[in-house]
């Protein structure tokens with residue numbers, strides 16, 4: 001059982017349960033109009049991957065960090081899930097996210113990594129789990 005009760009995505013960031021006292025407002029946690037609440041059993045590695053897949057489809061393709069970054073991010077997350085050189089691929093994923101934040105032309109590409117970065121920060125255990133023998137993925141965000 002995880003210590004966290006639930007997880008929220010706001011403005012592209014994951015927020016852990018210990019921050020639930022914060023206010024959804026322009027002054028504190030501004031949202032883009034949507035808040036997603038996950039239960040304690042949600043695998044945040046899968047959630048991060050689902051967000052990257054979504055934004056890979058949404059990218060207009062004008063700049064390389066966004067056009068390639070989300071797709072590469074999905075591939076790297078797959079390797080992390082499978083335990084393939086996990087620590088090195090986790091570092092690679094963090095580098096990739098920084099490159100997207102710093103190098104994307106518009107806010108969409110620059111914000112795409114936020115759910116991934118905050119998932120790694122707040123739910124690191126989900127990125128260290130042993131590979132599942134079932135190999136199945138829940139595709140629901």
Ligand code: SF4
Nearest residue numbers: 061062063066106109
């Ligand atoms: S960051 Fe913006 S300009 Fe660059 S590919 Fe993504 S959507 Fe297009």
